[in-house]
Amino acid sequence: QVQLVESGGGLVQPGGSLRVSCLASGSIASYVMDWYRQAPGKQRELVATITVGGDPAYADSVKERFTISRDNAKNTVYLQMSSLKPEDTAVYSCKARRVGQTTYYWGQGTQVTVSP
DSSP: OOOEEEEOOEEEOTTOOEEEEEEESSOOTTOEEEEEEEOTTSOOEEEEEEOTTOOEEEOTTTTTTEEEEEEGGGTEEEEEEOSOOGGGOEEEEEEEEOTTOSOEEEBOOEEEEEOO
């Protein structure tokens, strides 16, 4: 079992940058890692994914602005966000999953608010 703890959220002005982190209780080397977000009144949205091999994929809404990365030695996944917009305001959560398996793990989320 893997426990995930997100951190790094906060209040940032439009156009600003923020990096959120997801620290796992154990090795993430064999897990695909996802970042999701959920804004009030909206469905949860997959924002970015990074494969075991380090290949990233992004939702169209964040392409060219967000960067997902992983540091397996630190059991941590990052989401670097830049050129932030008010519509990026949401709770950001990470998810760990293994390809071909139905078990997955969620963190509790961290709030990101983009406002003047």
